[in-house]
Amino acid sequence: MESSEREDYLEAVLVRHLAAQAHPTAKDLAEDLSVREDIIVEGVTYLEQQGDIVLGENGAISLTARGHHVANRVLKKHRVLQCFLGEILGMDDHTASDEACVLEHTISDTTINRIGDYVKSAGSRRGEYGGNGTSQTLMTNQGPNNPADHLIPGGKDAKPLVSSPGPTCSSLLDAPESIPLTVVGITGGEYLHRLIDLGVIPGEEVILKRRLHNNAVVLQVKKCDIALSPEIAGTILVENS
């Protein structure tokens, strides 16, 4: 039995239980999950062996503490996702719920990636028209196509995601001193968070004030001078602005 199936079964038991204050049977689950009853019975037997549920009289299914924990977690996730999809995509409740049913497990990676790709390509198409968010007025937020789009998520497997860097793009180790530069991207690392807090984000204008022969640099960001080790300076990509 796949973990997503297990989660579905347990969630369904919990939903029924919450709604009717009664323990559902295999027949009820077959109805809710639109699955043949004999398959459900098979699954239920398996879950009982796993210690997720207990079968009572007349086939009444009740959750063990363990099963309850899993079901509760999935249900919460489901509700939050459903709410989010409704808000974002303007889906009606029913569709959002169906969608959330799929998204709450891990199997929908392909779907998510396809949506993600679509959004990304739409974003960069808009970007070609020069519409970036730096000249917005106060109180408006930056949209998804702001310059910070090129920021790379941290973590060990983060891969550079600088979209079409210009010909003048280089790391701080090769950038010219004392002229305005624009941050294009950061190629990840443990310290990414601190850099962001200090204002080193894509689109930000910075000045390389000093680079020692050993490649330690002083970078001026938001009028503050920040000293950086070479290995960190090397991960910050900039271009002449």
Add this chain to the structure above:
Amino acid sequence: MKIGLIGNPNVGKSLIFNQLTGLGVEVSNYPGTTVGLETGNVCYQREKFEICDLPGVYSLDGDSDEEKLVNGMLERHELDLAIAILDAVHLERNLYLFLQVAEYRLPLLVVLNMVDEAENSGISIDSSELSEILGCPVIMTAAIHGRGTGLILPSALSSACPATVTVSYDHHIEAAVRSIMGNFPVSRPVALQSLEGIGTDQEMLDSSAAIAGEIENRHKMSPGQIISANRHHFAKQVADRVIKVRPKKTGFDLDRLLTKGIPGIPIMALILIGILLVVFTIGSWLEGMIVAFFTSYLVAPLLTLGLPPPLQQVSVSVLLGLQAGIGIAFPFIFTFYIFISILEDSGYLTRAAFLADQAMHRIGMHGQAIIPLILGFGCTVPAVMSIRLLASRRERVIASFLVTMIPCSARTVIIAGVVATFVGIWWALSIYLIVFILVILTGLLLSRITPGERFGMIMEMAPLRAPQATNVVKKSWRKISEFLTIAMPLLIISSIILGLLQYYGVITAFQNFIAPFSTIVLGLPAYASTALIFGILRKEMALGALVVLAGTPALNTVMTHVQLYTWAIISVLFVPCVSTIAVLYRQMGLKTVVMVTTYTVIIGIVIGACIHLAFA
């Protein structure tokens, strides 16, 4: 009522704290002086207020101890009111933190500090406009001159209110926050943090992670990064609206000299060597006076009293312990700290750290670690205390080893008093050279074998400013009292124990026991090894003990040059003094203390034996 001072590092929180409470919290001109939480009480209009000086942070989302501490206090509603201190020169960057603090909706007062420096650099800030945008009162201060700080408490109590400013985030983030808040009973900032994966409620974090994954797929950046970008953007817009910059003719930029390889590094060397020489000259002169005073006015009269022998031994030991403490504390440590405080307050130390970054990398640390190492030349105790400003435990462990090996001023006394006097000045310098080589080798070794994360240096350069005499003296005084309270009792107790051991003949027994080892392995007379034991109490007390045990101050008449040299180098290297051990234990725990002590004993004996063998 509990009031917290919140702000970026190095914006003057501690200075304002001192002015509000009249307490002496350490104030420096480098980021991260306050690490823990300092609390003080103040009475205003017959009511008692508790004021907390929170450590400086750049945001509340990080996983450093300081960020977690500040975030936790806000989240648990521990503060009834917060005073947000913003650096007027760097308003935009400071607003980034403020916007995040404002989300907790606690009563706030904004203090725009360092307006004097802002004015000097041509920046003027419209505080009423700022107050209108943020939705809470704003006052301007120049704490360093005491300007405006008198208004802080009255304004905070009369008019502080929750800020109304709201960063509107990307609409996906807003939708996610609404979804989380609709399903869990949490506030907006907590919901935002849970999107970034910060929080304690596992169920909420699981749900948020599901949304965060969606958002990250759409934006190709994590919610945390989007949130930060939005806040920075918003801060920039606020800053642009309230700041007027007058074009200012650019004067001479001292940093052009200080942060360049040439002449920066020679300047750094000159400053450090200059300080050591001056401290050493003043220190030995003062120490001579203090020791002479103790000997002729306290110890000698005590001996004429004719007390029963055990009691006499104990009283003499107490005096010796006191002498050890005062004799090192004032002449060397206090003088050294006067100079170091000047360096700290001027902002120079961050330049030194920048210049030293690459060199420090080789020995497993980053630039900031040069600060404890420099302090180590004065006295190991405060140097060990300053280790806490290093980011990772790995660096702190490495620094513990290296700092204890750096020749402190007490060890300089030995090198000067034994080797420079009787063997020659160049031989004395060669001891420094050997110690430096050992420090570097130890660093190279430790950087390979010490487990833990490596972090690079991300350090804000403190602005250069002229140090204030009162702050310099106050700070040096604080360091000295800290040293005295930690070291003094230990010194007196150990002095009594050593005195009693001597009285009951244990020292003689030890001397007989150590004699074969001493002569064969180290080539030293047994009494010289015994004298080394006294060095545990206070390093240069070993020298005093040697003179007493040898029976003459003219050491060259009883020991050969090689013996004197060997003896000096062993006493410089082996075993940190009692006070160092105590503070190292407090800072790093038992394991590190045992490792450091064992390592220094071994290295001292091995080097001593090598020199003996090489010249024998």
